Structures are given as structure tokens and as C-alpha cells.
Amino acid sequence: MPLLEVKDLHTSFRTEDGIVRAVAGVSFSLERGRVLGIVGESGSGKSVTCRTILGLVPARRTEVTGQALFKGRDLLKMSRAELRQMRGRDIAMIFQDPMTSLNPVMSVGAQLVEAIQLHEKVAGRVARQRCQEMLAAVGIPNPAERLKNYPHELSGGMRQRAMIAMALLNNPDLLIADEPTTALDVTTQAQILNLIRRLRREFDSAIILITHDLGVIAEICDEVLVMYAGQIVEQGPVEAIFEQPAHPYTWGLLGSLPRLNEGREQLYSIPGAPPSLLRPPSGCVFHPRCAYVLPVCREHRPPLLAGDGPEMTNHRAACHLEPAFRVQESTRLFGQLESGSGP
Ligand code: SF4
Numbered sequence: 001m002p003l004l005e006v007k008d009l010h011t012s013f014r015t016e017d018g019i020v021r022a023v024a025g026v027s028f029s030l031e032r033g034r035v036l037g038i039v040g041e042s043g044s045g046k047s048v049t050c051r052t053i054l055g056l057v058p059a060r061r062t063e064v065t066g067q068a069l070f071k072g073r074d075l076l077k078m079s080r081a082e083l084r085q086m087r088g089r090d091i092a093m094i095f096q097d098p099m100t101s102l103n104p105v106m107s108v109g110a111q112l113v114e115a116i117q118l119h120e121k122v123a124g125r126v127a128r129q130r131c132q133e134m135l136a137a138v139g140i141p142n143p144a145e146r147l148k149n150y151p152h153e154l155s156g157g158m159r160q161r162a163m164i165a166m167a168l169l170n171n172p173d174l175l176i177a178d179e180p181t182t183a184l185d186v187t188t189q190a191q192i193l194n195l196i197r198r199l200r201r202e203f204d205s206a207i208i209l210i211t212h213d214l215g216v217i218a219e220i221c222d223e224v225l226v227m228y229a230g231q232i233v234e235q236g237p238v239e240a241i242f243e244q245p246a247h248p249y250t251w252g253l254l255g256s257l258p259r260l261n262e263g264r265e266q267l268y269s270i271p272g273a274p275p276s277l278l279r280p281p282s283g284c285v286f287h288p289r290c291a292y293v294l295p296v297c298r299e300h301r302p303p304l305l306a307g308d309g310p311e312m313t314n315h316r317a318a319c320h321l322e323p324a325f326r327v328q329e330s331t332r333l334f335g336q337l338e339s340g341s342g343p
Helices: 046-053 080-086 108-117 124-137 156-168 186-203 214-220 238-243 248-255 323-339
Strands: 004-015 018-030 035-039 062-070 091-094 174-178 206-211 223-228 231-237 259-261 264-266
Touching: 004 046, 018 046, 018 223, 018 231, 035 046, 035 214, 046 062, 046 174, 046 206, 091 156, 108 124, 108 156, 124 156, 156 174, 156 186, 174 186, 186 206, 186 214, 206 214, 214 238, 223 238, 223 248, 231 238, 231 248, 248 323
Parallel strands: 035 206, 035 223, 091 174, 174 206
Antiparallel strands: 004 018, 004 062, 223 231, 259 264
């Protein structure tokens, strides 16, 4: 049984302007010890998908359907109290903004100790020692002193590390990290990715990493979901996504990665902007920006299907183009990129 199985998840927000369909039919599963990367532009539904699973969307204005089975139990059907118990012990989440997790009027030490004692009967002295060790593990110098500080007394990078320490304290079965390294320098980013690797290796935890950084995805993830306008447009093992991407949107994302060819940095961006989720485009949601659009694309949403061949069974894309044409085109585009002429 997978640790997490999300089935046909839909999340819609009621706003004054109408219904925003932020997540529209997302399904995936995740096993222990695996790292799943979710990639896409801002507003693609990456964060809302995870916040919905954790019950962190405003209940009164939100309509949620589907299932999110964690160890066989549906998180979407749990009470707020049950979810609170689950969060921090079995499932932890790291946000981009540390102040969403840290309480400004409590010292860092008090918050970390509380995070342990909420789920475990352990003496204050022992808990404090564990917190100190965890702060050291996330690269915070002089951890005994830092425990006495309030969040505003720490730099932005330190606060981010303190929040990561808090998430990792109880060795969660599932860690959801939303752009955890975006605001950090390259060295700290590498340390945090190492910590995530350690969590997976030592505790067999499953990890969902939400990011727009394909470099981070390539470095740490086993599987990838590519999201666009609230839908999964491509999913598969990380090697397949990077070596044989099968969706025009993924081609655009990969094409926009900076590359150094003959000393010049190449940049390519996808034309246009993501659609409004108040009135998403008909048919394939990517059609207004797609260079390959066919008449059928404007009318019918393409199903998420595996390509031809046994090695393609875990690699799916939602596109009306013939799979054989996509293989050919992706080889041509990325051949051009390597040779320096760009897509
Ligand atoms: Fe482009 Fe059509 Fe494929 Fe959508 S279904 S990505 S519009 S070719």
C-alpha cells in the first residue's frame, strides 16, 4: 500500500468574482523512502494541492472533493483535531515563509520543545537536548544560545533553518516542503537538501518537494509531477522527465533552464502567461500558449496517458499529439539546445 494516495482531488475557492478551480482532478501516489517533486509556474496548483491534503485551506470558502489516503485513512474526512495530531507527528510541512510556522511571541527553544512534547512524553531537559542537536544538524551555529532567541532575533536564513528543524524533530513519515530553499544561499540550500536526503535514508520518510527549480528536482527527486493550471500535464520518473519529456509545457520549462554554450548563457521562456483559473481555457488548458495546438486541443481535455513501450508505463502525459511525434520532437528540441541553437 502506498504511504499516500491522492485520488481525483479537486479544490475550488468561492470568491467575489466567481469560482476559482485551483486543483482540477489531481491523482498520484507516493511510497515510503521516495521523493516526489511537484513543479510548475506560480498558480499551477502545486501548493494548493498539498495544503488541501493537510486541511490547510479555508474551510468556509472552499469546496474539496476526492480522496487523500494516508496509511489507508482519508485525510480529507478527518476532524480538525485529528488532522492537528497528524500534522507535526506523522506529516510535517515546511513553508517558504518561516513566519507562517514560527510563533513570534515564543522563544525558538520553547516552540521546538513544545513540538516534541505535543506528541511524545519526554522530559524537558531531554527534549531541549534533542532540539539543540537538531539546530546543529540544520547548520545553526551556537544552538544552545539560539534556543533562547525569539524568531525576530534571527536572520531570515536562520529562521528558515529553525522551521526546518521543527519539521524534522519528530521524524515525520511524510514531509511536504514548499519551496524550502528558495530564499537561501547556495551553500545553505545544499545543506538543507542533504538533510532531506538523510530523513529519507535514515527514517524511510516520503517527501513531497514543491519547487519551480528544476535543478533541485534533478538533484533529489525520484518522481516528478508537472502541473499547469491546476492539472497534472506530465508525470513520471525523474530520468524520463529530463531525458524524454513528453509534453510541450515541460519542453518549455526545460528549455527555459539557463545553459552555458560557448560561454553564452541561453534563456528561453514560454510565451504568454498562465490562464486565469476563474475561467480556465476549454480543452487542453495549455492550448493558448502551445506552439503545437491542434483543433481538437481547443475542444477536448487530453487524458493523462502512458506512452508506447513497457518502459513508458510510469511516464504519462496529457497531450493530443501522437506519442511517436512527441518522442521525435523532444529529441530534436533538446538536441538543438545542446548544440546551442535553442528551441
Ligand atoms: Fe499543445 Fe494540444 Fe498537446 Fe495541449 S494537447 S499541449 S494544446 S498539442
